[in-house]
Amino acid sequence: MKIIFLSIYSAVIGLNIVNIKQTNNIVNEIKIESSFSLINDSKDKISIHTGTGFVSLNKGSKTSIGCNVGKEVRWANEGKKGEVIFKITADMCGKTLKLSEVMK
Incomplete structure (x- = not known):
C-alpha cells in the first residue's frame, strides 16, 4: 500500500x-518590452488614441505607448477616436519610432 x-x-x-x-x-x-516611444515629427500638434487613452503631442514631442501587440493607435479629435494610424506589432516594442515612419 x-x-x-x-x-x-x-x-x-x-x-x-x-x-x-x-x-x-x-x-x-x-x-517583450512593455512600451515603445512615438515622436511627433509632423509640423502640427496632434491628438491620438494609444489603444488605452488619449494623448496630445506638440510638434517634436514624444510619448510612451504600452506595447499591447494588436492594439490600434488612432487619430483623435475632441476626445473621440478617429481613423487607424497603425497597429502595434511586436517589432515596435522597446524602440523609438517617428510618426511619419508608422503612418499607413
Missing part, C-alpha cells in the same frame, strides 16, 4: 514539475 501511495505521489510531483517548466518556457518566449 505504501509503495502505491509513493508511486502516485511521485507521479503527481513529476507532472507538476513538468507543468512549471512548460509555463516558464512560455512566459520567457512571449515576454
Whole structure:
C-alpha cells in the first residue's frame, strides 16, 4: 500500500514539475518590452488614441505607448477616436519610432 501511495505521489510531483517548466518556457518566449516611444515629427500638434487613452503631442514631442501587440493607435479629435494610424506589432516594442515612419 505504501509503495502505491509513493508511486502516485511521485507521479503527481513529476507532472507538476513538468507543468512549471512548460509555463516558464512560455512566459520567457512571449515576454517583450512593455512600451515603445512615438515622436511627433509632423509640423502640427496632434491628438491620438494609444489603444488605452488619449494623448496630445506638440510638434517634436514624444510619448510612451504600452506595447499591447494588436492594439490600434488612432487619430483623435475632441476626445473621440478617429481613423487607424497603425497597429502595434511586436517589432515596435522597446524602440523609438517617428510618426511619419508608422503612418499607413
